[in-house]
Amino acid sequence: MVTPYGIKFAVHIVTSHFGNLVAKVCENLLKRGPLTLQQLVRFTELTSVQVKNSLLILIQHNCVQAFSAEQPDDIVNGQIQTQYLALFDNILHRLRFPKFLEMVSQELDKDCEQLLEGLLQHGRLTQEQMYERAKSFKSGVQNDARESFQKLVTARFIEQCPAPEPFVAEPSPDETPAKKRGAKSAKVVEVRKTLEQCVLEAAAPMEALRFSIMTNLEAENDTEMSKDSSPIMHAGEKRKSDTLELDGEFASDNKEVTLWRANFEEFIRCLRHKACVENVRARLDDGAAIVLRALLKATRAAENKVKMENSASLSLNSIFEEVMKSEAGRSMTLDRVRASLVQLGCPSSMAIDELYSVDLKNNIELARNDEVESIVLKRHGKDAYRMFRLLSKAGRLLETDKISDMTLVEKKDTPKILYKLWQDDYLYMEKVTVTVPRQLNFLLWKVNKTILYERVLDEMYHAALNLSLRTAYEMDQQKEVLAVPLAKRTGPLEKQCERIKKVKIYLESSLMKLDDAIMLFHDF
Amino acid sequence: MSRLQGPLALKRKRPDSNSPSESLTEQERILYDVIRSKQDMGIWTRDMKRETNLPDNVVNKSLKSLQAKKLIKEVVNIQNKGRKHYMAAEFEPSKEISGGAWYVEGSLDTEFIDLLKDQCAKIIYKQRVATVEGILDVIRRTGIFKVEFSTQQIEEILRALVLDNVVMDVKSNGMGEFDSIPVGKVCYICTNKGVRGEPKAGAMASIPCGVCPRINLCTPDGIISPTTCVYYNKWLDF
């Protein structure tokens, strides 16, 4: 789901990271779908050079993917045109870099974190560039860096960059770019999604190559060979005049080299797992959390997409083994592990060599419910909270009076509360009129999760945008105070500085927490 | 708190119908019969007038005299409180009219409900796992409430507690804490929050915009904007 405020927030992120020109190009791509260079020049009213440079930055930072496809209007002369597609998710991931770094420092070590940090800062780098950067830090012995690099690849936290411009089979008429993606055209958004998927799939290096360092080393040793076999090289494919010369920008002497980038998918997968484990800890207990964590950790590599409905399966013995690896799990007995698996929803009668798998979709769903319910409670009060929970659990239409009876809310207040929830898009309403024996109107209510989630997500993007804007505003207000050297900050000035520090921490941590919720609804 | 003393929806004794109704006038008799025929649904004055074809003043006078003789009573109709509704004295208002067991004179007895909810929650938190019957039993034994509750009533209270997210309903698996409860039986356990604990506020609920009534009017450069926002001023007022 890419909602109107989602786009606004993404544009805000791009503006604050790369400036207005880049943001203008990006905004057009987000709002209109994939565009060619000429179209971009026309829509942005920037010069061709400006647009090109903006695109280079966006591609370098993995926010845009180029692809070529036959333009439907150009079918006659069969022209193949390069189009540029904004990658909404990747733009939002920029917000999550601190989370990614923390994860690497926890799972691997500080050196890996440093290596990744460089990669995140520059978007795409060659292995050599990464080592160079590592050398400039004190710890920089080449071998250490190589080792860290290896670790990052093995953990799949970094990957080879996708092909610069894959060819995508001619899109069907529905998928023509430049279609406006307005507030309510959910259908168009869906279509764009599939196109985005096609492009990303076409661009992705083969699974075997994606995490393979060997090819790269060979490539380094043998330039001749790399010219034919490098995964990002598309031999024989004629570049159009408006294609960006990526190679010229990032590789010296036009030599094909392998570029690496952070593998966002893996990071999001880990964050999803972490969220699931924390949900279980809150809902059940520490034991269940430890067991789920072990199961997910051991089977992470087996997951082929982020939004797995169930975890990959693992035998009880393997789960137990993995549990024993963690400090907290060492005190658990096999029976305790088995009991925790039952708590997690696995059938209890399973034999020892049977495979266990845990329902993750439901786990995510429960967490989403909690988030939405807590908004209802805060915004509309306890009675509304009960009604919403009733309808959300029921999953079907219920009549006003019945709702009033079941939630023990005063009959005359019930319709008012329901109406407010409906106005806020939290409920769906249906009017039913019976004419026999006399005319009676009934109102039926229901929670429609699809509509509701889109609404909630859009509000979350809106709130995230507001948080960021407010942070910028607060900082701007206190510019002068913060410019005063530390030694001279005394008296009221010191207090002001203290306040602004607190405000900053407060706002930023709120944004990070809100981002967790955004991922819950968008990425998980 | 009428409920704490008086019996809950206890059927009243049928009055000796012979004596007072003997002395009714013709019109009073017609009116009384119509009202009585409606049993526990009662009847609205307008409908009475239509059904009996009696003039307004006669109806009004007869109603007064029937009421004085304690043959009929005025009841509140939950569906329409503005309408005067009458019912023969021997009937208790039906659920449709009264709103059900939790209503007293047309209003939901929230104070009473909250008290009962509180008690039930306390019992569950003390016992950790409880069944409806068990809870009912404790309420009876402690005698805090002067009234008798039905299982259904307690179930209704428990359902509200579940919706409040104060307790959870689960099926017994017959193991551990559930070993005294037959497998499959619905029981109630505490959620991890403590009796008075509010559910943990989510990410949205903890920031001003998440609960803001004006979020739809708020735009970056609008009159209502995050930079001018009063909710933020308050929130960041350290």
Ligand code: SF4
């Ligand atoms: S910035 Fe203020 S006015 Fe705007 S949505 Fe947030 S709380 Fe509401």
